[in-house]
Amino acid sequence: MISADDWLRVFAEKLGVEMPSVDDLSTILDVAGSAAHASQRTAAPVACWLAAQAGLTPSEALEIAHSVVIEDN
Numbered sequence: 001m002i003s004a005d006d007w008l009r010v011f012a013e014k015l016g017v018e019m020p021s022v023d024d025l026s027t028i029l030d031v032a033g034s035a036a037h038a039s040q041r042t043a044a045p046v047a048c049w050l051a052a053q054a055g056l057t058p059s060e061a062l063e064i065a066h067s068v069v070i071e072d073n
Contacts, residue, residue, distance in 0.1 A: 001031045020058065024057075025062075026056035027062050028048060028058045028061075029058055030058075030062050031047055031048055031051060031058065031061045031062050031066075032044035032045065032047065032048055032066050034047075034062065034065040034066060034068075034073065035047035035048075035065060038070075039070075047061075047065060048061070051064075052067075
């Protein structure tokens, strides 16, 4: 089985973008973790996609992810 790093490297090449730095990758995973732990797991990849669509840095996305609070009624 191919490693996640290798798969992401090839995917990035095919997309014509650079791989995130080690620090950014860690922060991206933190964004995904924040979404997954606060809701259903499916929120994790979509949250990362939304952040990318918004043009946010991983740090900006994480700050916003931590600010999301939805109260149950």
